[in-house]
Amino acid sequence: MQGLIDRLTALLNDGTVARVLGWKKGDMPYNPEPAIFNSAEELKDFVYDGFCGANLSKMMIEATKLEGKTAVCLKPCDTYSFNQLIREHRVNRDNAYIIGVGCRGKLDIEKIKKDAKGITEISGTELDGQEKVTIKTIYGDKEINYTDALLGRCHVCKGKEHMIADETWGESKDTADQERFEEVQKLEAMTAEERFEFFKNELSKCIRCNACRNVCPACSCRKCVFDNTKFDAQQKANVDSFEEKMFHIIRAFHVAGRCTDCGECSRVCPEGIPLHLFNRKFIKDIDKYYGEFQAGKDPEAQSPLTDFTFEDIEPGERG
Amino acid sequence: MSVNENGEFRPLIVAFCCNWCSYAGADLAGSSRLSYPADVKIIRVPCSGRVNPMFILRAFERGADGVIICGCHPGDCHYSTGNYYARRRMTLLFSMLDYIGVENGRTRVEWCSAAEGAKFSKTMNEFCEKIASLGKNVRLGDLRCKD
Amino acid sequence: MYKISLKDLDTLFREIAGNNELILPVKKAGQINFGAYEEGVETDLINKSVKSPKDAFFPQFETLYNVKKTITPADELADGEEAANTKIRTKLSIEMEGLKDKDFVIFGMRACDVKGVEVLDNVFLSDPVDSFYKARRDHGIIVALACKEPEESCFCTVFGVDPADPTKAKADVATWIVGEDLYWKAVTEKGEKLTESVKSALTDADEAAVESEKANITSIMDKLPNTKLSLEGWGAGKTDEKFNSELWGKIYNPCLGCGTCTFVCPTCQCYDIKDYTTKDGIQRYRCWDSCMYSDFTLMAGGQNRTSQLQRFRQRFMHKLVYYPDRYDGMFSCVGCGRCVDKCPQSLNIVKVIKAFDKEEKGGAV
């Protein structure tokens, strides 16, 4: 990590960049927050470890509006989001200096907390850290395999390549050990009643906090249609019925063909709703009906929903 | 949805028809006196590409039991490409509705030209039958839309 | 003081649910939230619920009243009334939504959550009284539970809450988990009445066992990182000083503007009132709102708070300055730590307090 800080300091000092967008040490061992560092002095609080799961590309929408370049630390999967934002003219590439930071998968604190309460210290989560993470708590010490504490999304890692970067730092690891569409397929194999029960159960937890939407790099609308008075779609009723479904279906639909499957929605959901299952279903369908497509891989590629062929499948047909 | 005095279920069906082909097809069905159930209520839109998935979900939310989108045949769109986009959008939306456990068949897309009054009527008759067999839409309705 | 074996808790719940509606921490789809008791439901009395139990008194969504439009049939018109005159024939009637009129029990609230209800009381029970809230408060019986395993995000002691002794909070019944038993102590008259109705499931117990548990909890709290938080500089009368601080500009940035902190919070009390059009009128309902949302208190002209910085500041100023200003210095944070756990960007009230503390002590932030 010191190497990264040194490099960032150099970039700030030689004027290549005016500021750095990265992560700042939290007040607990596992809660670093995304932050902007304006000086080498401020960088002393910079941190990059297994808990830096946040995808910083969306914050670049505002950061690249500022004077001068902003250096941003992007993990391989974050770079897909950044490319997609370039495609949609939402970030100014010229004002961005991308450090492709290495990644060996990011940790899910909820998984760690499952059997570790009262945490006081966690070690071994750095990029070059150990296979095992050691957790000290007031109730006793614990140990967990790094790979067992990974975020769900890391099990379907898109690979260790950065899709865009001005320079890279650190080694990456492809942490995929699951079939990307396994969960979707499992649901598809259920009966309609079972699927309905599953989603009802999950979505009944939704508290309409909008964290999924606000963190999503594809949900980059200046004002969401659900906040748009002109559309008359504003709702925050949370009546344990249709509202959440409508919100989540439309949200997934709006990002269909644009969602890079970064998994931020599921990571931030306070109720642990597997929201990526909506997006991944669309991705699976798009792949199947219109040919494989990975949003953010190529900023020039036409999104499948703004494209067509004469021979497209008819709605309702199951290929 | 309503239930008539015989206790028979009468579905509420919203049909989005593009102005150029299917709305004209509906007119032709009318002038040819080719009947279909009064359960079908048509909303005129310029093009099937104008149909936002939000309109469809809104209809279900407010109590519709079935939603059908009619447009020009692929290749015949008055605006040349609108129905191609509609086709992709609806393919994905319908698949999603199926995925979250909504009964297959509550939604449908049919391409119907201005000359196909008979097809329009036949389609609506079939769709009404289908929805009647599926019964009331409970999975997509807002609980506040009770009768 | 009574007790019941943890193994037999279901008997107790069934007993309570037999007489009253029972709300308790339920684990559903992997998450703990307060919910209605049902046969076979999975409960969790050790871990913190995602949302606070404030829904029991102040639900996220509730109907206030319905407006219905009726039209007088032409043949029922009085003499001289013209059939074409739509005005005289249209009648609007308002149907109030019924108030809560049955007792219900909310089991497993923590001391912080009970303190949260106190915060809500100040707002909703002072003039003008919120009749919906009051009816729920009148009929709600709070069975509080001492914290078995406080977590590192907990900092209730900072706000004078004693997680070890719910009798100090405004609970009707206080309970503790000690060993394999749940200890039960009625605190109020309502609590006595409830105890009476479930007595068959309980056995007499000695208070001593609870004392050691209390000491144990207190010592755990002592070890937790956030319980030493200093509230110096916050509270009534600090509006100008804090509002104008430049520090807000430095710390708000990662805030997503989502409502997670607001909606998991036991003390946030803001709501929005909206209309839903029905077949023959409208349904007026209220639902929680969040000061973090861009359309919070949005006026036709596009105001009020237009930037996330302003919204971010509002939330913490409200908790730590405006509320104390209004209610005798009482903070409207109870230190439950839910926002600390759930903020997607790892921002939270603790970090805010620490940042100000550090700055005031001269350190860089």
Next chain:
Amino acid sequence: MQRIGVFVCHCGSNIAATVDVKKVVELVRYEPGVVFADDYMYMCSEAGQEKIIEAIKENKLTGLVICSCSPRMHEKTFRACAEKAGLNPYMVEIANIREQCSWIHKDREEATEKAVILARAAIAKVNLNTPLQEGESPVIKRALVIGGGIAGIQTALDIADAGYPVDIVEREPSIGGRMSQFDKTFPTLDCASCILTPKMVEVNQHPNITLYTYSEVEGVAGYVGNFEVQIKKKARSVDMAACTGCGECQAKCPLGKMGKIPSEFDRGLKNRPAIYMPFAQAVPAVPVIDRENCTYFKTGKCGVCAKICPSKAINYEQEDEIVTEKYGAIVVATGFDIINLDKYGEYAYNESPDVITSIELERLMNAAGPTGGHLERMSDHKQPKDIVFIQCVGSRCDDEKGKPYCSKVCCMYTAKHAMLIKDHWPDTNVTVFYIDVRTPGKNFDEFYRRAVEQYHVNYIKGQVGKVIPQPDGSLMVQGVDLLDNKQIMKKTDMVVLAAAIEPNKGVRKIATMLTASIDNNDFLTEAHAKLRPVESPTAGIFLSGMAQGPKDIPETVSQAGAAAVKVVGLLAKDKLKTNPCTAKCDPMFCNGCSTCANVCPYGAITYEDQLVRGPGVNETRRVAIVNNALCQGCGACTTACPSGAMDLQGFSNRQITTEVDAICQ
């Protein structure tokens, strides 16, 4: 708040017989915004319109809902009526309670209930209507005719004579089309080329007409009054200005003698050289080099034509050229072809050279044709003594093999052929197998009766099941005589098939480029089958000739003239009113993401950096700008826009959702 007037039409008994009109009036009165409701026998009549105007003035109405027939019928009428009373015409909505209600429902109660709901939806929508202003766009005073057959020629001549410049794009090296292949025409038996050739020459010499032969339409952009068309002039390899049309090159082309390249014009009955004019009277009289077959282009050797050309007109280096031209109107006159007969193996068309199509017979009987006008069998060049004509080959067909429609001209040309054969070679035995003989048209039935009565052509009502080539070179025709109810086995020398007509294959591509709709059989669709038969539903596109449906020459010429008049009517205007129901972007919500531009079929959306100011906003943003003249109001952009920044005037998101709500309540 709007002040809405609702007017419910009885349409005589068309609506009132099934819908309780009075009850509808009674119920809609209470809808939000409604201040006036009334019914009338015929709302569209002058008296009905007067009633509306009066009500607008008296009640200070700001919006109208007319419950009547389809908006496709009278929306314009009622908008004009509103305008007369000083109301913006776009404050009018129609509830279609005739075509979509009274005409299809029998139960009075049910129909009334539905009429009320449809009215309610329209009222809810009008509540959100805003006055819209029509824009104006200039008209480019030049027309394009696609296709240089008799339809295109006549249309172009009529437009040109009216004083407007017109361009003809013809795919083949010469104009003339199918008619130039014909021998005689029915029912007067004029020589086809005698009447066509002067017109072709006139086209070539007309100062207002520009010819693009051996050219194709490559791309079309724009809209009525302002089309921009790309025309590909295929490389002719001959300098049109230099060539004198002497024909030396054709005569000397070594491939001409080798007989390897079948002549398209002679339907393969004759061969042609690699450099060729399709026929002697070709216009322009300039040959083209068929590069696919030319030895020079294949091997780089030969070059005979260039060597012998006295005017040095041969240019092997010539390249395809794209010409971009602007037009106010476009006429599609792409004509027809006959169907491929591969599926009709029973008639042995592919097996025997003596089974031919009618159009091949035209060539065989044409004095300028492959046999110099001598009717002979292609197998042994002997004159046939017995000829069988088979009608409806692929026409009026129920199955997938053929076409469902009647090709319309076959009965008449077969009578013509039979008569001409009997006239030239009276001892020839001519038999016609037919399903029905259809002769509606001036002097048509008289013509057919002459064939039967005067020339004794043997007409048999019945179909032919099989044609079997015999070892002796003759053909065995197996058929039925339905009138005598007997099987027929007939030996003959030649069989002529009246193959079904179909639209030219290229029309599909052209229709897509023009966004003109085509029907299931690829014929272009009219804006209205009866009332607007020469216009496409797409504004500015007109139809001429067989591209719209089967028709004979007199009909084609009449339609060509009609299309020309429509074009002239359009070009005579200086400006056109544009549809105000266009998309509009709200810069406060726009992300500038370009998604809308990606789906816009008209290229109407561009982006601009704009200073956006509002509560808490003061910055320069990349936002979408809609060009109102280009936008046609399809709304594809509005659905693609995730934030709802893009909306469609007249069909706004809120208007449609409110209709949904009104229907679903």
